[in-house]
Amino acid sequence: MARPRDHRVLVPIDVLGGESVPQTIVDAFASVPVVLLGYREIPDQTGTDQAREQYEDRARAELDELVTVFEDAGCLDVTSRLVFTHDRLKTFERVAVEAECDAVLLLNPAPVLESVLVAVRSDVNLEYIARLLGTLLTGTELTVTFFHVVSDEADRDRGTELLDAAVDTFADEGVDRDRIDTSLAVDGSPTQAILDAAADHDLLVAGESRPSVRRFIFRDRAETLARDTVDPVLVIRGEYLEQDEEEPDESDRTVVRDDEDA
Secondary structure, eight states, X not given: OOOTTOXXXXXXXXXXXXXXXXXXXXXXXXXXXXXXXXXXXXOTTSOHHHHHHHHHHHHHHHHHHHHHHHHHTTOSOEEEEEEEESOHHHHHHHHXXXXXXXXXXXXXXXXXXXXXXXXXXXXXXXXXXXXXXXXHHTTOOOEEEEEEEESSGGGHHHHHHHHHHHHHHHHTTTOOGGGEEEEEEEOSOHHHHHHHHHTTSSEEEEEOOSSOHIIIIITSHHHHHHHHXXXXXXXXXXXXXXXXXXXXXXXXXXXXXXXXXX
């Protein structure tokens, strides 16, 4: 388990698919340890050994360049992994657990990064989310809006109390209250309400509330958010780092080439 102030973020990058990390993201995340996961998802009929033989040198060169970019931005702890996989989502989950990453950053273009929208689902892991965000935003001028959706007017007071608690918890991490705002929506579709609010911000933050990264990040609301928003999406894991009971399949287990193993 990472220490409370030693948060680590996994950044998956399709290095051979033309995906890159915007400089605004690099600068914002340079204050925390980062694991750059260079990946290439390959067809089922393509063997991983074949993919490595054909693409590894070029993929590794591009990944190494990204490491240098983060180091030049002042990131003192940046590591990288290169994988060829038949199931990128399973790989993201496994590497997040193995590397003890507290959050997964799903990239989208971010030419400007000034405001952050934090979608608060409940009080689950609220303090944990606040600690990680506090670490990220120290030394930046980013503003933060905590956003919550209630189903009807009867829940407005409860929602307001939840947002007030989020602000207090975040301020306790040393973030100036002048940089913190709240927004409450009464809507029958939380996902659409979050997407609408995210349109006015540059980075969307969502916290998981289930003990499976893949189930929440990629089979739940955050998958829709990442697909339908133009913003990068940072999914903060719950404060648990258990291995999934399901064993990885053979393809996912054998394709990893980590820096420390190369």
